[in-house]
Amino acid sequence: MDRNCVRPSPIGALALAQEFSDVPMNHINHEAIHYFVESQVVNGYHDGSFRPAQTITRAEATKLTMASFKPIAVIQGIKNDLLAQNQELFADVDPLDWYAPYVFLAAQQGFISGYKDHTFRPHDTIRFAEGLKLIFNTYHLAIPAYAPMPDRLIATSSDWYVPYFSEALKRHIINPDQYYHPSQRMTRGNFWRYCIALKC
Numbered sequence: 351m352d353r354n355c356v357r358p359s360p361i362g363a364l365a366l367a368q369e370f371s372d373v374p375m376n377h378i379n380h381e382a383i384h385y386f387v388e389s390q391v392v393n394g395y396h397d398g399s400f401r402p403a404q405t406i407t408r409a410e411a412t413k414l415t416m417a418s419f420k421p422i423a424v425i426q427g428i429k430n431d432l433l434a435q436n437q438e439l440f441a442d443v444d445p446l447d448w449y450a451p452y453v454f455l456a457a458q459q460g461f462i463s464g465y466k467d468h469t470f471r472p473h474d475t476i477r478f479a480e481g482l483k484l485i486f487n488t489y490h491l492a493i494p495a496y497a498p499m500p501d502r503l504i505a506t507s508s509d510w511y512v513p514y515f516s517e518a519l520k521r522h523i524i525n526p527d528q529y530y531h532p533s534q535r536m537t538r539g540n541f542w543r544y545c546i547a548l549k550c
Contacts, residue, residue, distance in 0.1 A: 370400040377402065379539035382546040391417045392542070402539025409449035409472035411481060411541055412462060415488040416452040418549065425451050440470035447472070461487040479511035479532035481541055482518055489548050493517055504531045523547050
């Protein structure tokens, strides 16, 4: 929980509705999108849209969480170090890539890990279980070692992501009436909404 988290002002929220053609005031993700836009963490597209229903990649999700976790000066410092040392993060993450400093910081903090082939697959869509884990880890939210199996989760009780889903339900972050699969794709709007719900 971020005690310095400030909810968007009504005036700012109205400006967002006017700025993005696909984010009306009554959009379910409106508040979260406005918060991160106002914080200069994310922005929209050149055509005036924000595309909240579009899926979010692993690189984009990592940038969003890390940019809200550390000041931009810290991110820039990491970027400079990566370029100076030409340090390899993962086989598919070049130090020149825009997302490299965010991925490096997240890996350094233990928030993310790559695959067995030493790749990160930054352009893959982040899966629901991966997204929840990244958000919980970034904001240092405790996850119980054991959690009851949620009725609406398509999984087995021994799967690693069960406690994350259980905690998200407990915190009223996800809809208890909806079925979830750990591999289902997460949208940009929903990812931001879960972030602000857990951050604030």
